[in-house]
Amino acid sequence: MKISRKLMSLAVLTALLMMTMGVAVQAQDTTLTITWWGSQNRHDRTIEVIELYESLNPEIDIEYEFSGWSDYWTRVNTQAAGGNIACIMQHDYRYLTEWSDRDLLVPLNGLLDSGAIDASGISDSVISSGSVGEDVVGISLGTNSQTFILDADAFEAAGIELPAFDWTYADFESISLQFAEQGIWGMAYGIWDDANLKAPLLSTGQDLYNADGTALGITDSQVLIDYMNMIVGLMDAGAIPTMDLQADISAPGLEGSPIVDGREAMRYQWSNQVVALTTAAGEDRNFVLYPLPRWGEDGVTPNYLKPSMFFSITEGCETIDEAAAFIDWFTNSTEANDILFAERGVPVDADILAYLADQVDPVTAQVFQFIADVSEVAIPVPPADPAGASDVIENVLVPLFVDPVLFGMTTAEDAYPTFEEEANAILAQNAE
Numbered sequence: 433m434k435i436s437r438k439l440m441s442l443a444v445l446t447a448l449l450m451m452t453m454g455v456a457v458q459a460q461d462t463t464l465t466i467t468w469w470g471s472q473n474r475h476d477r478t479i480e481v482i483e484l485y486e487s488l489n490p491e492i493d494i495e496y497e498f499s500g501w502s503d504y505w506t507r508v509n510t511q512a513a514g515g516n517i518a519c520i521m522q523h524d525y526r527y528l529t530e531w532s533d534r535d536l537l538v539p540l541n542g543l544l545d546s547g548a549i550d551a552s553g554i555s556d557s558v559i560s561s562g563s564v565g566e567d568v569v570g571i572s573l574g575t576n577s578q579t580f581i582l583d584a585d586a587f588e589a590a591g592i593e594l595p596a597f598d599w600t601y602a603d604f605e606s607i608s609l610q611f612a613e614q615g616i617w618g619m620a621y622g623i624w625d626d627a628n629l630k631a632p633l634l635s636t637g638q639d640l641y642n643a644d645g646t647a648l649g650i651t652d653s654q655v656l657i658d659y660m661n662m663i664v665g666l667m668d669a670g671a672i673p674t675m676d677l678q679a680d681i682s683a684p685g686l687e688g689s690p691i692v693d694g695r696e697a698m699r700y701q702w703s704n705q706v707v708a709l710t711t712a713a714g715e716d717r718n719f720v721l722y723p724l725p726r727w728g729e730d731g732v733t734p735n736y737l738k739p740s741m742f743f744s745i746t747e748g749c750e751t752i753d754e755a756a757a758f759i760d761w762f763t764n765s766t767e768a769n770d771i772l773f774a775e776r777g778v779p780v781d782a783d784i785l786a787y788l789a790d791q792v793d794p795v796t797a798q799v800f801q802f803i804a805d806v807s808e809v810a811i812p813v814p815p816a817d818p819a820g821a822s823d824v825i826e827n828v829l830v831p832l833f834v835d836p837v838l839f840g841m842t843t844a845e846d847a848y849p850t851f852e853e854e855a856n857a858i859l860a861q862n863a864e
Contacts, residue, residue: 461493464754468496468522469504471686473708474775481771485758488767492754505822512536512746519749520758523570523742525561529645529816531744532564538745538752539567548756550764553781561739561813570742571759574777576704577735577806578627580604580725584718586697590614594720597805598733601632601725604698605662605671611697612671620673620681620690622700624663624834626825631724632659634811635731645818646863647856653848655727660837660844667838675838687712691719703799704740704777710795721802723809735806736813740777778803820858828854 468478475498482494497518499507505527511517512531523531531537543549544559549571551559562570587594592610595603608618622628630640632655642649650656666672673681681690691699692713701709703721710719723735743759745752762768769784774796779785792800833851836842 461491462751462754463493463495464520464751464758465518466494466496466520466522466758467504467508467518468498469501470498470522471500471705471708473686473711474498477772477775481762481768484767484771485761492758494758515748517746517748519746519751520755521744521746522573523744525739525742526817526821528562528570528742528744529564530819530822532567532569533819536747537569538747538749539569540571540745540756541566541568543752543756544568548753549760553764553783555780555782558739558780562742562744564816570739570744571763572739572742572780573763574704574740574774575780575803576702576738576740576777577803577810578631578724579701579703579706579802580722581691581699581701581706581709582720582722583691583694583697584720586611586616586694590616590697595722597722598809599722599725600729600731601659601662601727604725605666607697608666608671609669612666612669616694617673617690617696618666618671619698619700620696621678623672624660624838626829628700628724629656629659629829629834630814631734632656632727632731634734634736634814635724635727637732639814641815641818641821641859643815644862645815645820645859647859648852650852653852657844657848659727660834663838664840664844675835702740702777703802704775706799707773707775707793707795715795721798723806732811733806733809734811736810737803737807738813739780774799818859819862823858824855828858 466482468474470478478498479496482496486492486494508517508521517536523537528537540549544551551571554572558572558575559568562568562572582594584594590611592607595607604618611618626640633639633650636652636655638651638655639649641647663672667674681695686701686705686709689699689709689712690696692709699709706719706721710717713719723733726733743762745755745759749755762772764781764784766784766787769779769788774788774792778800779788788796789800828851832854833844833847836847837844
């Protein structure tokens with residue numbers, strides 16, 4: 433309910449009068465709203481952090497909501513359209529430009545300059561990863577990279593050797609076919625999503641979008657066509673389940689991943705999800721982390737170091753100072769990070785990283801080492817997806833290219849031209 437300026441002034445005068453007369457005035461709590469996506473492990477840790485913050489700041493009441501990735505963006509886009517989005521929003525690199533261009537995010541430059549959000553221990557490159565143009569619109573919550581998680585025990589039981597660290601998609605294909613002979617999927621699902629489709633492109637010096645986001649950045653379409661044909665061949669051989677089986681295989685959250693119960697030998701995830709996945713599978717499991725395969729012997733690694741996610745403050749937030757204070761504490765305090773324990777990725781603050789390095793559990797230490805190893809060969813982080821990218825993915829790439837090919841309705845060679853034409857028509861609007 434909105435209060436008129438006249439009524440508000442009356443309330444202030446009344447409060448001052450009561451204070452003059454020696455009557456105690458109880459301060460009203462400030463409500464701060466937060467939303468995020470993630471696994472149950474992330475939910476539990478974040479809620480514990482919120483409850484600790486409330487105990488340390490009794491004048492702050494935090495209301496929160498969370499969901500899995502697949503439901504999150506539908507919900508927050510609906511809330512943003514209705515003007516009731518949470519003040520602090522967990523954000524993703526893929527959508528940061530789009531949301532900023534829609535004037536939905538508050539520039540954080542002033543809060544950083546004033547020290548309200550202390551970034552003194554965060555590198556300039558990490559800070560700039562949350563920038564759109566001159567405005568910082570997101571504070572990175574961790575450093576992250578894509579990984580193929582290999583079940584080393586499954587490899588040993590099957591008599592299959594683990595590949596070299598700089599393995600290729602030909603290695604992945606061969607390994608998957610060997611597991612298929614023993615009734616185990618090489619990888620159950622995800623190998624055809626847009627993040628994975630970008631990998632062979634990045635490995636060959638391309639990207640899904642061009643530098644200014646006005647068209648596709650694919651200069652050699654045969655790479656993507658051959659990649660899709662590889663997937664079709666693995667499906668035909670039973671090394672990857674067919675699309676018809678997906679509804680029975682995919683489950684919400686990492687806890688339902690097929691590698692957890694041994695139905696697949698390899699799983700694609702971001703590195704910050706390894707802890708939750710291992711927790712679900714059991715600490716006795718022997719998972720090892722590999723970078724994404726390279727496309728051909730001459731290909732470079734497709735891996736890059738990416739902000740795992742951001743905290744952004746949404747436009748219209750009426751508690752910006754309180755939101756900044758929470759983000760600062762969430763990022764920089766040992767109390768918060770004792771609970772979070774790098775679940776959102778390798779900490780971006782140098783002091784927090786040093787603080788956790790000697791006390792992390794073996795799985796988290798493995799993630800830290802993986803990021804260190806990848807950092808020696810990683811390519812520069814690609815530009816954030818341009819405006820219209822979600823339209824390209826949801827309305828062109830998947831329904832006009834991926835699904836028709838993988839459901840066997842057409843070939844990659846025949847489907848690609850339509851995908852290219854329709855995607856470029858959407859992206860061309862960015863040039864107007």
